[in-house]
Amino acid sequence: MTGTRTDPGTPSSSSPPAPRPARPVAKRRVGRRTRTVLRYALLLLIMAISVGPFLWQLSTALKGIGEDIYASPPRFVPADPTLGNFVRVGEVLPVWGYVWNSVRVALATVVLNVVGASLAGYALARLRFRGRRAALGVFILALLVPGEAIMVAQFLMMRSVHLNDTLVAVVLPGMVGALNVLLMYNAFLAQSTQIDEAAMIDGANAWQRFTRVALPSVKGTIAVVAIFAFMGAWDDFLWPLIVLSDPDYYTLTIGLNYLKGTFVGDQRLIAAGTIIAVAPLILLFLTLQRYFFRGVNEGAIKG
């Protein structure tokens, strides 16, 4: 997040560009330097706590069969790093099949959420019609009901239409998240009305105003919705656990739980499996994080 937005509040709150003449300049400079050192020391400490566990897992995944993973003191750098565990985990379990299932579930969820949430959010924020408040109420109500509190009824519903043990059943309950609708609603509300007005005078209909005027200016929020939807689907555990029993349809999280149960003995394999599950997500997030943080601020600052 480096200055992508014109954002008057954030950047200079404690580091004004020029020292104020009224204050003793030299003294403040020194104070600021120690503060900077302290700040970065803290940042590094928290970074160690945040990513340390991931790195330890990666290190375990890279240790070969011959290396003692219980060595005392613990060894962070593998003596002879190997990718063998990633190959082995694919041999003992159809991990790559699980990955493929997760990919399909996550992509379907992203597409359905981005399309459904931006359409609904646009209508709620930008179109005038009777029943708008009631529709908004439905989404807010849906947001208030925790998924865990309706999973039993959702399971019965999927069973009654014979969708249990399909990937469709994994996708359906999360196909348009109420939170995403409200995120898009807020983004569209915050837009300037003038361009919209101009487009209207030019005779653009609602669909044209949506696709040509409104949509292009909420890319940040769309990125947030897409990332949330992808993460939500990729990381979900409880619902797939309930709705899937055929190993052919296992998603990666369910497969990992199974892997843990089957190979309690080999920590390296479990580690390799978790790295396979988390690495794509981290890469995706690193690629999109600029848009993500921009999108988060886009919503907030205009509010």
Added chain:
Amino acid sequence: MSAHVLLRDRRSESTTAGVRGGSPERRSGPRMQGAATPWLFLLPGLAACLIFNIYPFLNTFLLAFTDARTISPGTFTGLDNFARMADDPRFWLALRNGALYVIGVVPPLVFLPLLLALLVRDKGPGIGFFRTVFYTPVIASAVVVGLIWTWLLDSRGLVNGTLEALGVLKDPIPFLTDEWLLLASAMVVTIWKGLGYYMIIYLATLGRVPEELHEAAQVDGAGAVRRFFVVTLPAMRTTMTLISALSAVAAFRVFTEIFILSGDTAGPGGRDVTLVMLIREVSAGLNGHVGYGAALSLVLFGLTLGLLLSVLRLQTGRKDPR
């Protein structure tokens, strides 16, 4: 993220009503849309919410008063399920664990992310990098996080291994096999995973604190610490309330962390069971008591809604200085 959505929702509404009174869609002039257009826009989202959220919710309500099994619809039994709950020791354990979870998890999740947000608020070399890094645990699945921490807290894992190598310990700490230590470990995992999420919510709010307030306080001779208490903290009050509501609700919904850390057993003797674990357990299988499961689900819903409403009421009852 739901925090600032809800938060802003109210404000945006008032903006629409007041400042935007003259916006095109509020004018009485000719409208460029048919009456059906808005509903076509709403159709996918609204249908999904009604079919997959609202309908199951209503169904849960009905099921809770029946003795339905997975394979049979069951008959109306009034409050029997709730009476059964009162006699179910596992239910009381689940409530206890939920309450402990709220106590253990909410304060750290309200204060630590604010500290993180303040640390990464101001630009500086690498700040964007740190923001991303702090958010990483949020990205990872609770299953992955649970497995990583299982390995860290294992009797031969990194934490015990390091402490033993340092000579602090002789025998490993039984993080994963002791009733209380397992619960505490799950809390640590929840906090660790949640910090980045709430940090982002704070960051969004921090961006809205008027700069003039800081400058005025600075001119008055307030140091950084004093400015924090006089300017930043009051401005954060709404967000802090919302974050306590959100994290408290999440505490009652906890499942994966304990499920993974305990190896599917809910701890020694099942004593670390949570409401969600219980719901899944009683409803599972061909002969699952879905009626009882639904009744438990209603309790979960009531608890989360009650927590949300009471915290929000607490907040609106106070006068916000802003």
